[in-house]
Amino acid sequence: MKIRTLLVGLMAVGLSAAAVAAEPIVIKFSHVVAQDTPKGKAAEKFKELAEKYTSGAVKVEVYPNSTLYKDKEEMEALQLGAVQLLAPSLAKFGPLGVREFEVFDLPYIFDGYEALNKVTQGAVGQQLLAKLEPKGIRGLAFWDNGFKSFSANSPIKKPEDLRGKKMRIQSSKVLEEQMRELKSLPQVMAFSEVYQALQTGVVDGTENPHSNLFTQKMHEVQKHMTLTDHGYLGYAVITNKKFWDGLPAEVRTQLDKAMAESTAYANQIAKEENDKALEGVRASGKTEVYTPTAEEKAAFKKALVPVHKKMESRIGADLIQSIYKETGFDPAKL
Ligand code: LMR
Numbered sequence: 001m002k003i004r005t006l007l008v009g010l011m012a013v014g015l016s017a018a019a020v021a022a023e024p025i026v027i028k029f030s031h032v033v034a035q036d037t038p039k040g041k042a043a044e045k046f047k048e049l050a051e052k053y054t055s056g057a058v059k060v061e062v063y064p065n066s067t068l069y070k071d072k073e074e075m076e077a078l079q080l081g082a083v084q085l086l087a088p089s090l091a092k093f094g095p096l097g098v099r100e101f102e103v104f105d106l107p108y109i110f111d112g113y114e115a116l117n118k119v120t121q122g123a124v125g126q127q128l129l130a131k132l133e134p135k136g137i138r139g140l141a142f143w144d145n146g147f148k149s150f151s152a153n154s155p156i157k158k159p160e161d162l163r164g165k166k167m168r169i170q171s172s173k174v175l176e177e178q179m180r181e182l183k184s185l186p187q188v189m190a191f192s193e194v195y196q197a198l199q200t201g202v203v204d205g206t207e208n209p210h211s212n213l214f215t216q217k218m219h220e221v222q223k224h225m226t227l228t229d230h231g232y233l234g235y236a237v238i239t240n241k242k243f244w245d246g247l248p249a250e251v252r253t254q255l256d257k258a259m260a261e262s263t264a265y266a267n268q269i270a271k272e273e274n275d276k277a278l279e280g281v282r283a284s285g286k287t288e289v290y291t292p293t294a295e296e297k298a299a300f301k302k303a304l305v306p307v308h309k310k311m312e313s314r315i316g317a318d319l320i321q322s323i324y325k326e327t328g329f330d331p332a333k334l
Contacts, residue, residue, distance in 0.1 A: 024059040029085040030068040032191045034215035038273045042266030049258035066192035087235040091172035105174035107304035115327035138241040141263040144270035145209045145233045151225040152205030159303035168206040214277035219287040226290045
């Protein structure tokens with residue numbers, strides 16, 4: 001592009017010539033899921049909008065599917081400044097010392113996207129993101145994925161069916177307690193290793209929103225899946241605080257705009273993408289999909305909601321109460 005054309009373009013979006021170095025500012029965005037997922041698509045949307053709104057002053061490189069970093073490495077890399085954007089699952093902030101994010105893992109705490117969004121898009125969500133600041137991390141947004149189903153190689157109709165099973169989980173103490181409550185054996189494992197662990201029998205089963213299960217082909221190595229909707233999996237989009245604060249103000253304004261629009265997009269496509277993935281699983285004929293009856297679902301709830309009380313000291317009773325208040329969830333009403 002000719003320099004003059006570039007400058008005219010930049011002025012049109014309110015960027016001063018000084019904001020644009022000869023070399024574009026490179027933002028590496030690393031994540032662990034496939035491109036064809038709510039997070040994968042939203043990362044691509046952010047790239048498109050960020051490059052457009054800054055007229056090329058920013059270049060976003062998206063690395064999907066753990067091609068740049070795996071779960072644990074990516075957090076370290078962000079703090080070191082080797083990568084600029086991540087969107088880890090909310091279940092992966094415990095090892096960083098921010099235990100409060102594990103509140104999102106409490107079984108059945110959200111009765112759907114509407115209840116969830118009251119928290120993520122409201123004051124409680126903002127307070128949670130602020131907890132990242134002392135770690136050198138700026139929380140930019142919450143992106144939705146979806147509600148999880150249990151899968152294994154034997155049918156799952158009641159909580160007892162998972163007894164003794166080795167179940168892969170993300171690195172969350174709440175998820176660990178959830179599995180212990182079912183008397184199954186939780187195994188923390190990076191997302192990039194799950195397919196193989198299921199295929200080789202290192203673990204017997206797992207839990208996923210359908211988009212993750214389907215795009216990683218886990219349904220090809222799991223015979224049964226039950227639509228328990230027992231928990232939520234979603235993301236916090238995060239950046240290195242020093243990097244973000246060091247950006248030219250005009251560039252940051254444009255990136256904030258790109259982030260706000262990509263967030264709306266992510267949260268608009270999440271349910272649809274998960275529904276499509278579930279159809280894909282069904283159509284494959286490889287995993288038998290079971291819809292529990294109301295009584296069966298109630299039995300899972302009864303078995304799992306005690307996890308809330310047990311994890312109070314880790315997450316904070318006040319935080320749990322403030323979420324109940326937003327969503328109207330009442331454990332006494334089960
Ligand atoms: C998982 O590890 O199962 C998920 O956190 C992966 C993801 O980023 O959705």
